[in-house]
Structures are given as C-alpha cells and as structure tokens.
Amino acid sequence: MAASAAAAYPPGRNIVIVGGVAGGMSCATRLRRLDETAHITVLEKGPYPSFANCGIPYALSGIISDESKLHVQTVPKLNSWFNLDVKVNHEVLSIDRAAKKIKYLSPATKEEEELPYDKLVLAQGADAFVPPIEGVGAKHVFKLTTIPDLQDIQAYIAERHVKKAAVIGAGFIGIEAAENLDLLGLDVTLYEFAPHVFPLIDGDLANVLHEEMKKNKMNLAMGAQVYKITPPDPEKGTHGMVYAKNAPDTEADLVIVAVGVRARTGLAKESGLEVGKTGMVVNDQMQTSDPDIYAVGDMVETEHVVTGARSQLALAGPANRQGRMAADHMCGKEVRYRGNVGTSVCKVFKQTAGLVGFSTRSLEKMGVPFEYVTVHPPDHAGYYPGSAPMTMKVAFSPADGKLLGAQLVGTRNVDKRIDVLATAMRAGMTIEDLEHLELAYSPPYGSAKDPVNMAGFAGGNLLRGDVEILHAADFAPAGREQLEDYFVVDVRSAEEFGRGHVKGALNLPIATLRETLDQVPKDKKVLVYCWVGYRGYLGYRVFKQLGYEVRNLDGGFKAVSEGGYEALVE
Amino acid sequence: MAASAAAAYPPGRNIVIVGGVAGGMSCATRLRRLDETAHITVLEKGPYPSFANCGIPYALSGIISDESKLHVQTVPKLNSWFNLDVKVNHEVLSIDRAAKKIKYLSPATKEEEELPYDKLVLAQGADAFVPPIEGVGAKHVFKLTTIPDLQDIQAYIAERHVKKAAVIGAGFIGIEAAENLDLLGLDVTLYEFAPHVFPLIDGDLANVLHEEMKKNKMNLAMGAQVYKITPPDPEKGTHGMVYAKNAPDTEADLVIVAVGVRARTGLAKESGLEVGKTGMVVNDQMQTSDPDIYAVGDMVETEHVVTGARSQLALAGPANRQGRMAADHMCGKEVRYRGNVGTSVCKVFKQTAGLVGFSTRSLEKMGVPFEYVTVHPPDHAGYYPGSAPMTMKVAFSPADGKLLGAQLVGTRNVDKRIDVLATAMRAGMTIEDLEHLELAYSPPYGSAKDPVNMAGFAGGNLLRGDVEILHAADFAPAGREQLEDYFVVDVRSAEEFGRGHVKGALNLPIATLRETLDQVPKDKKVLVYCWVGYRGYLGYRVFKQLGYEVRNLDGGFKAVSEGGYEALVE
Structure with missing residues (x-):
C-alpha cells in the first residue's frame, strides 16, 4: 500500500544504478528504505557488488587474514534484505537520455540488452591511472584497487616466490601497499615523483614517515621518475628491473603502480553530460547536467569547504553520503551536499599521519594567505604511562584566524585529533576557537590542555600578536630568511644544547635568562x-618586553631536527 | 624597558594569587608572559604548588609508578623560569578589600603577615566533602584529593598490610580509587547512594561498567547509604566495618570517601564577595563582585552551554583556561569565558565511559524536552583486526535537533568520539550536522560511516520522521509503554533469536520479511x-510503507540486554 511519502514520487519507478560499492550501494539501500515500490537495479561491472576497497592493501600482508572479510554485502543478501536486483559482471555500454534507457552487455547471452530508467545514478568510481612507462604492461606489473587485483598479486607472489618488489606512487594506496608487502617479508622499494611520501602533507612531517619506513627496511626513492620496467625472466634466472631518473636501478620481480586515480567519465561524456577537469559536474543535490541522472562518489567533482574549488576526491565517507543524498533527493527530500574538508589518515607502520584541509605547501601554491604554528604535545598526560608526542601543524587565515589546514603525525591517538580538527573545520572555527574546546581529560586519555588546545594557544598567541615567529622552513635554502641575520639564543639546558643545536646559537638557559641577557646585543634581531x-x-616574552626585536622559532629545535633541516644544525 | 603592551596597565603591580595548581598557576605563568614588571606572589596552602591531582588515584596502584611524576612544576623552577614568588604552606587568613591587602600565616614565624595587592586572584579549589557518617573521623578513613592524602593512604596500606577496602562514592575519583585499589590486589567494595556508578550518565550505560567491575572482582553496593564506619582493631584482630542501608555489612580496614567536592568559598564569603549556591559568582571575565578580585577554577560557578545554568565544575581544563583568562583580562585583553559543555571521561578497567552535555535522566529532571538515539557501532572497520563495538546515546532537541547530550561506553577509542561530540556541541551543531562530519577513515582508525556519523544518521532519521522509535526504558517498570500493547517482531536470524529475545516476540528474519508479513496483524501496533x-x-520502513503502525526498538536487543532490562527478556 502507498505510504505517506509516496506523494512525493510516483510508485513503481525504475531506478537504475551503475556501479556498486560505497556510492552505488548506499544509494540503492537508502532508496529502498524510502520507497518500497521502486524497481531498483544495480549494474556492477566487477564480480563483487559491495566490498571494502580501503581494506585491500591490508589483505596483502595478512593483517586482514581472509579476503572474504572484505565483502561488505553479498548479492543474495542485498537482494533479499533490500529487494534489489543486483547484477554483477554487467557493464553498461551507453545511455540513451532521450529515450531514458541504458544499454548493457549481458554476461549470459553476450548480447546487448536494454533497461529503461526513470532515474539513473552513475556511481562508476575511478580507475587507477597507469602512467606511460616503458614496460608497464608487463605481467608482473599490477594495480591494487579491486579484489581481483588482490587475488592476482597474491597468486603471483605465491607462484613466483617473489622476494623483491617495487611500488610506484606514495599516496595512500602506494604507502599501504608498500608497508604490507614489507610486512609480508618482501624487500620493497617505494618510488614517488614528489620529493616525499604522502604528497598532500608538508615535507617536514613526511620526513618523520621516511624515518619510520627506513627503520622498517623499506627503500625510498623520492623525487624519482620511473621511466622503464623490465620483467623477471625465470628461465634465465634474472630479476625484473625498475629504472628511474634520480634513483638507482633496482631489482623488482613484482611492481604495483599506484600513482593516482582518474574518474570514470567515459560513459558520461559519450552521453553528453557535463564533465569538469577532474570529474563529473554535479549540483549540491548530486544531479548531473541531466536532472534525471545523478552521479556520486569518486567520479564526481565536489566543493572543498576551505577554498570553494571543485575537484574529484576518492574517499569512501563522502561517497557514502552522496549516494544516500541522491536517494533522498529522488524521494522528494531536501538535501544539500556540504562539500569536503578533505579529512585523510594514513598508517605508516607505528606512525599515523593525517590531514584536514590543506598543507602549507598547498596553500602556498594556491596563493591562499596563511600563517601556521607547529606544536609537539604528548597524546596524553606525560605522567601516565605510554604517552607519546605528536607533531601538529595548523594553518589559519591571518585575517580572521579561520582554520585552513591541519597536519599531524605521531604514534598514538593522532586520529583522535584529526577528527576533532575535522569537526572544528567543518564548523568554520578559528584557531582561537581551538583554545576553548573542552576535550575529555583523564590521565589515560588526554591532558588538561589537549594537543588541539595547545595548537589553539600557540596560534591564538600568534594571531593576537602575543608572539612573533619564524619557521625552520623560512631558513631552508629556498627560504625567505638568513640565519646569519639573527643572534640565535637557545634557552634550553646546557645538557640539551650539548646534544645538538642551531648553528651559531648561544646557550642561555631559561632559568637564568633574565640574569644573562647582557650577553645579547640589542642592535641585532634575536x-x-x-x-x-x-x-x-x-x-x-622576556626579550620582547625588554625592547628587543625578537622571533621565536616555531616548533623549536624538534621541528628542525625531525623536519630534516640538517643545514641548520651543528 | 616598557613593552608595547605596557600601555594597558601600570608597571610594577602587585598581583597576589591564592592557590596554585591548575587555575592559580596557569594565571601566574600567563601573567608573567604578559607583564615582565609585575610582582607576582602565589600563596599555596599545601606543600606542592603545581601537581597533577587527576593522576593521584593511579599512583595508588602503581600505574603511575612514582609520586614525583605528579609534580608538574617545582617551586625553584616556577620562581626561576617565571620570576614568581611562590610560597608553599602559606594559608591566607583574610582579605581587606578596602585597604587591598591580604593577611596570611607565616609558616616560619607563625605570625600573621600582610601582603598588598593591586589585583587578587582566588584559586582555592574545592574541598572533598565529608558526609556526616558515624565513625567517618577514624584514622582508617581517608579522602584522596592531594598528594599528602595519597602518601597517607600508601603508608597506611603498607604499615597495616590492608587487604580489604571500601570506597564511598562512585563518581570519577571514587571509581578511579576503587579500580586502583583493586589493581593493587585489595578486596574492594564500592558504595554509591545513586542507583549506579558514574551517576552523571544513564543507568543502562552504567550497567556496562558494573559488569566490567564485577568481572574484576569488585563488590558493588549501589543505591546504598553508608551510615556507620568502625575501625579495625589490630590488637583484637578484628576488621573495620562499613554499615549501609540497602547493602550487606562489609569488612573494610581502609575507607576512602569520595562523595563529591564543595567549593572553598569561606574566605570569599568572609570578605563579603558574592557567593552562589555552589561556588563563587564571577562574570565572563572571571571577576568576582569586586572587580579587583578574580576567582578561577573549582571554586567558581560557570555557565553550562546547554542549559545556561551556572554551577560549580571540578575539571582541570576549564580551570586552566579560566586562570589564563583572568591574567589576560588583568593585562587589558578582551576575553570572554564561553561556558562549559561538561566533557568528562572515565576509565573503568578496560571500559571507557564518557559524557558531553547531559544524560537523558538529567534532561528529564531538568524538564528539557529531548529525544535520543542509541547506536552500537564498531570503533573501526569490522574487517580490520581489533575492532570493538561501543554504545552511544545521543540526545537532541526535538524542535531543532540541537545536541543536548552524548553518553558513550566501550573498550576502544571511545575518547575520540567524546571529543568529536564535545567539539560539535561547542559549535552548536545539530544531530543532522553529525551526518555530514567528514571523519578520518582508513581501516585501522575508523569506518566510512564513523560512529558519530551513525548517531547522526539514526538521529537525523528520527528528527525528519523517517523512523519512529521506542526505547527499552519506555518498557521498563516505570516506563510509559506496555510490551503487551505491541505485536513484537524480531527480524534477526533464527539462530540469533534462539539465543534470547524480547518477551513474546515473533521471529521474522529480515531476509524473508516481505514474504512473511501476513503473519503480522494489521490492527495491532508493531x-x-x-x-x-x-x-x-x-x-x-517495510511495515511503515505498507500502512502498519510501527515503532523500531532503539538500540535493538543489545540495548535491552546490556542495559540490564531483564524483565523484557525471555
């Protein structure tokens, strides 16, 4: 019988969803919950309608012990619980927008068949991009985005007893693939064209990840452009090779390519739908240029909350929300996609790295004015066992303090602070607002001044003019400052100073600073x-109040040493 | 030389701070950073100027192995780094507001001495409340709020070889004291006047903590009023006893009383400053009714963000911020204390429980209209090892969805979600806003739909009318509903149903629900x-769209069984 909501749409509609997984399946299941009468067909190109692609790298090492765990939903369950018609191994060939029907290849008959739609949802995702490297088509070169990819790699390693591997690309998937091959006992070389892994974050934080990877015996080839891959030859007993500009030639009998993804917009383009630079153009209701056709997930362009710019984003959370939203809109509900803050997190052995918004490097490239602070607070009260420091760089607008980006790296509870900062950024908070957050404190969990509060205090001081700072990066070879122009004062203890310090620094410990100030000339910047x-x-604060021109070094000597600024150290 | 900020206040002011620790010391050190010229004196009644009182219970068991770790700052360090004059063991006797001076007892001369002030800061904290129980003054009865308390208890346990202990009061300190005595190997009975531990949260969540405590062999005496304590007699070889209404008589050779705290407002009252029901009255700049006297920390009343009501709050984070703010205001800065959301967290063996805002019980008592949802999401993707479910109850305004309270309990990463919810509540978010939070997802850390998103989806559905629910509590003996009025349908598998279900329920598994619906009468509420x-x-959604009058049981059978609603189970 007709439900109350039925007024908003005619009963018995044909809804066709192209692609399963996060975006497509969220849409299909939400649709069924809202509309018991609709005929909902999902056409999935691959063999699995709903799998956890984010878990795939972890199945390589056996951290996820059983591939079957990656199957979120099976076809029989989807069909029975949600009364869906899920067809796997069904590729859609074309869309006839005028007649409102699609054409697909039937795997059974190998014939082209047609399916009419009242509403169509494209959830085709993105393809792993394969760069034009000589030899990239060889059999020992794989991508790692689907369960069949995983199965192929596992079979190859087992058959060939592979011991040496290379991963090309050090974004999320590349890092995870490299780590899990390393954990499997392979000798792994990780290549990245950018100067460091996780190119979305700044180099000084990535340096911490480099150290962690080296500690785990991974070989890093950063700033390296792979130009040629040759396969192993079991008969001759020779290894495969990877050749790159800026890196030594390396033996690798297995290569995984993970240099990024490209939205699958081919079908949409052929159908005359509007496609942007990086993905499908959609409005805030997830409709394409044809209001009866929605697009969701990795194939669409959505707005970044910080910049307002639209671009493609390959994350499961947004894909889920978009699928749900398209279903809501089809059923007459008011919805508005609110854009992305770009929250991401990556495990690198015992380190966790994360980002919300933009790195300072990205802000610089985009020409967005920003200032930032670097803090190294412990994850919880230092007096309670197991506490570990993290590094947090938070960027904000110098005009109004609005948060623009936060980057974090550390071994404990870093993900917690990423999520707090993601929530703060979503709420449009300023750096000063972070001072006022009332975060859970009990010694096992946090501190009376949580790391996020600490970033707020440091940044708030800067914004209000209570402190002026310079960054280690400012003194780097391409930086805007020269160390020689400053009289450098290290206020740590003599013992700390002895373990390494900034070039040319004078050690005046804070405990006796007021009595030793006469050693600092007043006519030089401090x-x-x-x-x-x-x-x-x-x-x-002491120098400043006594009339010196002074700057504090943001993040202290730790930011210099862990950031890899060797030229500043003696 | 005069700094730029000096324009806002005269140089060389006398600033006297009564009380150290979080509020007092944050104020003193911030003051020095802003005003190099001020004479800053801190008078601390106890022997330690700055210690981590939140860590004290953990030193009982040895989790914090060394008491010295609890000393955040020492007198020499405070005096040298910050040029303070910190006087420990100095009790302030009176304030002469007209003459702007205080009188204190000199521990050296045992004479009363005077100290003039331009600005005075009261940071006296709160006293452990000792209820009028017969025998509560005996030597084996302790409180546990200061380092001397800790030392006394440790010495007593060592000397007397104590094996049996009682803790009266099951708030944070009582719970922590009981757990740490238990970990030390003592046989512990925990008494609480309220029906459950952590009385700030609801009973169904506290029930999970009860189970955890029982698993760790703790004896619980809930809803029990202790009326008499008798001491052990080593000569006769008899144990001490605790007698309570509603609980069996119990042997206890050591008793810790932790039934709450009372703001130390005696000095303020005698000085004619305005004192509220629970603590000092202050404005948003932390000034008392005398604008030259500030008060901060556990002794003041501040506003709750959710209700606007003012009351005392004993938490280190707010105390730190208030101290800092008082210093800022004294130095001419614009500040405004933003009130509290009441974020709290408590470790109970392997469980973590937390609260932001109010429990449903508290909202009910205050007469605030609310609705709530209960979800049990895993802390991270179920297919990645180590995932564990948590229980989350989120209350919001039925009018506009505004968040009113969130309660959580679980074994993994519960503190992360507390902090996200604390940030959301501080930002004034609604239950629907939680759907849109973009939280860090990678399998080791979260899910594409984070627990906080899940609460948002469930609550958003309720707010928008996509679902109607009833709670297990509604069917409890004092609830507003009768189970007999409903036709109860369990849509789980037959196997799950067999392991226990709601009284009188019919098992119609979801996979075949649409085909078996004819077994459900249309004239009865489902x-x-x-x-x-x-x-x-x-x-x-199936029942509703087919015209049934139907409700979903919030939080499912898990909420019934873990919440302790045994009367509903068969």
Whole structure:
C-alpha cells in the first residue's frame, strides 16, 4: 500500500544504478528504505557488488587474514534484505537520455540488452591511472584497487616466490601497499615523483614517515621518475628491473603502480553530460547536467569547504553520503551536499599521519594567505604511562584566524585529533576557537590542555600578536630568511644544547635568562628557541618586553631536527 | 624597558594569587608572559604548588609508578623560569578589600603577615566533602584529593598490610580509587547512594561498567547509604566495618570517601564577595563582585552551554583556561569565558565511559524536552583486526535537533568520539550536522560511516520522521509503554533469536520479511527490533510503507540486554 511519502514520487519507478560499492550501494539501500515500490537495479561491472576497497592493501600482508572479510554485502543478501536486483559482471555500454534507457552487455547471452530508467545514478568510481612507462604492461606489473587485483598479486607472489618488489606512487594506496608487502617479508622499494611520501602533507612531517619506513627496511626513492620496467625472466634466472631518473636501478620481480586515480567519465561524456577537469559536474543535490541522472562518489567533482574549488576526491565517507543524498533527493527530500574538508589518515607502520584541509605547501601554491604554528604535545598526560608526542601543524587565515589546514603525525591517538580538527573545520572555527574546546581529560586519555588546545594557544598567541615567529622552513635554502641575520639564543639546558643545536646559537638557559641577557646585543634581531617552542616563547616574552626585536622559532629545535633541516644544525 | 603592551596597565603591580595548581598557576605563568614588571606572589596552602591531582588515584596502584611524576612544576623552577614568588604552606587568613591587602600565616614565624595587592586572584579549589557518617573521623578513613592524602593512604596500606577496602562514592575519583585499589590486589567494595556508578550518565550505560567491575572482582553496593564506619582493631584482630542501608555489612580496614567536592568559598564569603549556591559568582571575565578580585577554577560557578545554568565544575581544563583568562583580562585583553559543555571521561578497567552535555535522566529532571538515539557501532572497520563495538546515546532537541547530550561506553577509542561530540556541541551543531562530519577513515582508525556519523544518521532519521522509535526504558517498570500493547517482531536470524529475545516476540528474519508479513496483524501496533537497530529500521520502513503502525526498538536487543532490562527478556 502507498505510504505517506509516496506523494512525493510516483510508485513503481525504475531506478537504475551503475556501479556498486560505497556510492552505488548506499544509494540503492537508502532508496529502498524510502520507497518500497521502486524497481531498483544495480549494474556492477566487477564480480563483487559491495566490498571494502580501503581494506585491500591490508589483505596483502595478512593483517586482514581472509579476503572474504572484505565483502561488505553479498548479492543474495542485498537482494533479499533490500529487494534489489543486483547484477554483477554487467557493464553498461551507453545511455540513451532521450529515450531514458541504458544499454548493457549481458554476461549470459553476450548480447546487448536494454533497461529503461526513470532515474539513473552513475556511481562508476575511478580507475587507477597507469602512467606511460616503458614496460608497464608487463605481467608482473599490477594495480591494487579491486579484489581481483588482490587475488592476482597474491597468486603471483605465491607462484613466483617473489622476494623483491617495487611500488610506484606514495599516496595512500602506494604507502599501504608498500608497508604490507614489507610486512609480508618482501624487500620493497617505494618510488614517488614528489620529493616525499604522502604528497598532500608538508615535507617536514613526511620526513618523520621516511624515518619510520627506513627503520622498517623499506627503500625510498623520492623525487624519482620511473621511466622503464623490465620483467623477471625465470628461465634465465634474472630479476625484473625498475629504472628511474634520480634513483638507482633496482631489482623488482613484482611492481604495483599506484600513482593516482582518474574518474570514470567515459560513459558520461559519450552521453553528453557535463564533465569538469577532474570529474563529473554535479549540483549540491548530486544531479548531473541531466536532472534525471545523478552521479556520486569518486567520479564526481565536489566543493572543498576551505577554498570553494571543485575537484574529484576518492574517499569512501563522502561517497557514502552522496549516494544516500541522491536517494533522498529522488524521494522528494531536501538535501544539500556540504562539500569536503578533505579529512585523510594514513598508517605508516607505528606512525599515523593525517590531514584536514590543506598543507602549507598547498596553500602556498594556491596563493591562499596563511600563517601556521607547529606544536609537539604528548597524546596524553606525560605522567601516565605510554604517552607519546605528536607533531601538529595548523594553518589559519591571518585575517580572521579561520582554520585552513591541519597536519599531524605521531604514534598514538593522532586520529583522535584529526577528527576533532575535522569537526572544528567543518564548523568554520578559528584557531582561537581551538583554545576553548573542552576535550575529555583523564590521565589515560588526554591532558588538561589537549594537543588541539595547545595548537589553539600557540596560534591564538600568534594571531593576537602575543608572539612573533619564524619557521625552520623560512631558513631552508629556498627560504625567505638568513640565519646569519639573527643572534640565535637557545634557552634550553646546557645538557640539551650539548646534544645538538642551531648553528651559531648561544646557550642561555631559561632559568637564568633574565640574569644573562647582557650577553645579547640589542642592535641585532634575536631568534630564540628551545626543544618544542614553549620555553622559546617564554624567552620571546622576556626579550620582547625588554625592547628587543625578537622571533621565536616555531616548533623549536624538534621541528628542525625531525623536519630534516640538517643545514641548520651543528 | 616598557613593552608595547605596557600601555594597558601600570608597571610594577602587585598581583597576589591564592592557590596554585591548575587555575592559580596557569594565571601566574600567563601573567608573567604578559607583564615582565609585575610582582607576582602565589600563596599555596599545601606543600606542592603545581601537581597533577587527576593522576593521584593511579599512583595508588602503581600505574603511575612514582609520586614525583605528579609534580608538574617545582617551586625553584616556577620562581626561576617565571620570576614568581611562590610560597608553599602559606594559608591566607583574610582579605581587606578596602585597604587591598591580604593577611596570611607565616609558616616560619607563625605570625600573621600582610601582603598588598593591586589585583587578587582566588584559586582555592574545592574541598572533598565529608558526609556526616558515624565513625567517618577514624584514622582508617581517608579522602584522596592531594598528594599528602595519597602518601597517607600508601603508608597506611603498607604499615597495616590492608587487604580489604571500601570506597564511598562512585563518581570519577571514587571509581578511579576503587579500580586502583583493586589493581593493587585489595578486596574492594564500592558504595554509591545513586542507583549506579558514574551517576552523571544513564543507568543502562552504567550497567556496562558494573559488569566490567564485577568481572574484576569488585563488590558493588549501589543505591546504598553508608551510615556507620568502625575501625579495625589490630590488637583484637578484628576488621573495620562499613554499615549501609540497602547493602550487606562489609569488612573494610581502609575507607576512602569520595562523595563529591564543595567549593572553598569561606574566605570569599568572609570578605563579603558574592557567593552562589555552589561556588563563587564571577562574570565572563572571571571577576568576582569586586572587580579587583578574580576567582578561577573549582571554586567558581560557570555557565553550562546547554542549559545556561551556572554551577560549580571540578575539571582541570576549564580551570586552566579560566586562570589564563583572568591574567589576560588583568593585562587589558578582551576575553570572554564561553561556558562549559561538561566533557568528562572515565576509565573503568578496560571500559571507557564518557559524557558531553547531559544524560537523558538529567534532561528529564531538568524538564528539557529531548529525544535520543542509541547506536552500537564498531570503533573501526569490522574487517580490520581489533575492532570493538561501543554504545552511544545521543540526545537532541526535538524542535531543532540541537545536541543536548552524548553518553558513550566501550573498550576502544571511545575518547575520540567524546571529543568529536564535545567539539560539535561547542559549535552548536545539530544531530543532522553529525551526518555530514567528514571523519578520518582508513581501516585501522575508523569506518566510512564513523560512529558519530551513525548517531547522526539514526538521529537525523528520527528528527525528519523517517523512523519512529521506542526505547527499552519506555518498557521498563516505570516506563510509559506496555510490551503487551505491541505485536513484537524480531527480524534477526533464527539462530540469533534462539539465543534470547524480547518477551513474546515473533521471529521474522529480515531476509524473508516481505514474504512473511501476513503473519503480522494489521490492527495491532508493531514493535520491530534486531540486535543493534539497523535491521529493525529496515523492517520499520517495510511495515511503515505498507500502512502498519510501527515503532523500531532503539538500540535493538543489545540495548535491552546490556542495559540490564531483564524483565523484557525471555
């Protein structure tokens, strides 16, 4: 019988969804919950309608012990629970928008068949991009985005007893693939064209990840352009090779290519739908240029909350929400996709790295004015066992303090702070708002001043003019400052100073700073620093109030040493 | 030389701070950073100026292995780094507001001495409340709020070889004290006047904590009023006893009383400053009724963001912020304390429980209209090892969806979700806003639909009318509903049904629900449920669209069984 909601749409509609997984299946199941009468058909190109593609790299090493765990839903369950018609191994060939029907290849008959739609949803995802490298088509070169890819790689490793592998591309999938091959016991070389892994974050934070990877015996070839791959020859007993500009020739009998993805817009383009630079153009209701055709997930362009720019994004969370939203809109509900803040997280052995919004490098490239602070707070009260420091760089608008980006790396509970910052950024908070967040404190979990509060205090001080800072990056070879122009004061203890310090620094410990200030000339700019920035800030306040021109070194000597700024150290 | 900020206040002011620790010391150190010229004196009644009182219970068991770790700052360090004059063991006796000076007892001379002030800051904290129980003054009865308390208890346990202990009061400190005595190997009985531990949260969530405590061999005496304590007699070889209404008489040779705290407002009252029901009255700049006297920390009343009501709050985070803010205001900065959302977290062996805002019980008592949803999502993707479910109850305004309270309990990464919800509540978000949060997802850390998103989806559905629900509590003895009025349908599998189900329920598994619906009479209200609520919701949508009057059981059978609603189970 007709339900109350039926007023908004005619009963018995034909709804066709092209592609399963996050976007497509969220849409299909939500649709059924809203409309018991619709005929809902899902056509999935691959053999599995709903799988956890984010888990695939972890199945390589056996962390996820059983591939079957990656199957979120099976066809029989989807069909029985949700009364869907899910067809796997069905590729859609064309859309006839005028007649409102699609054509697909029937795997049974090998014939082209037709299916009419009242509403069509494209959830085709994105393809792994395969760069034009000589030899990339060889049999020992794989991508790693689907369960069949995983099965192929596992079979290949088992058959060939592969011991040496290369991964090309150090984004999320590349990093995860490399780590899991390493955990499997393979000798792994990770190639990246950018100067560092996880290119979305800044190089100084990525440096922490490099150290972690090296500790785990991974070989890194950063800033390297692979131009040729040759296969192993079991008969001759020779290894496969990877050749790259800027990196030594490396033996690799298995190669995984993970240099990024491209939205699958071919079908849409052929159908005359509007396609942007990086993916499908959709409105905030997920409709394409044809209002009866929706597009969701990795194949669409959505707005970034920070910049307002639209681009493709390959993340499961947004895909799920978009699928759900398309279903809601089809059923007469008011919806508005709110854009993305670009929250991402990546495990690198014992380190966790994450990003919300943009790195300072990205902000610079986009020409967005920003300032940022670097803090190294412990994940929970230092006096409770197991506490570990993290590194947090938070960027904000110098005009109004609005959050623009946060990057984090550390071994414990980093994901918690990413999520707090993602929530804060979504709420449009400023760096000063972070001071006021009331976060859960009990010694096993946090500190009375949580890491996020600490970033707020440091950034708030900067925004209000209570401190002026310079960054290690400012003194890097391409930086805007020269170390020689400053009288550098290290306010740590003599013992800390002895373990390494900034070139040319004078050691005036904070405990006796007020009595030793006469050693600092008044006619020179002062750069003060400590280990993480706090004592440097105390020193800054003393110098400043006594009339010196002074800057505190953001993030202290730790930011210099863990960031890889060797040229500044002696 | 005068700094730029000096324009806002005269140099060389006398600033006196009464009380150290979080509020007092944050104020003193911030003041120094802003005003190098001020004479800053801190008078601390106890022997330690800055210690981590939140860590004290954990030192009982040895989790925090060394008491010295609890000393955040020492007197020499405070005096040298910050040029303070910190006086420990100095009790302030009176305030002469007209003459702007205080009188204190000098521990050296035992004489009363005077100290003038331009600005005075009261940071006296709160006293452990000792209820009028017969025998509560005996030597084996302790409180546990200061380091001397800890030392006394440790010495007593060592000397007397104590094996049996009682803790009276099951708030944070009582729970932590009981757990740490238990971990030390003592036989512990925990008494609470309220019906359950952590009385700030609802009973069904507290029930999970009860189970955890029982698993760790703790004895629980809930809803029990202790009326008499007798001491052990080593000569006669008799144990001490605790007598309570509603609980068996119990042997206890050590008793810790932790029934709450009372703001230390005696000095303020005698000085004619305005004192509220629970603590000092202050404005948003932390000024008392005398604008030259500030008060911060556990002794003041501040506003709750959700209700606007003012009350005392004993938490370190707010105390730190308030101290800092008082310093800022004294130095001419614009500040405004933004009130509290009441974020709290408590470890109970392997469980973590937390609260932001109010429990449903508290909202009910206050007469605030609310609705709530209960979800049981896994802390991270179920297919990645180590995933564990949590229980989350989120309350919101039925009028506009505004968040009113969130309660959580679980074994993994519960604190992360508390902090996300605390940030959301601080931002004034609604239950629907939680759907749109873009939280970090990678299998080791979360899910494409994070637990917080799940609460948003469930609550958003309720707010928009996509589902109607009833709670297990509605069917409890004092509830508003009768199970007999409903035709109860369990949509789980036959196997799950066989392991226990709601009284009188008919098992119609979701996979075949559409074909078996004819077994459900159309003239009776239907209550549908599953294990956690999702399949129940799918069932609800089927029934609803076919014209049934139907409700989904919020949180499913899990909420019934873990919440302790035994009367509903068969």
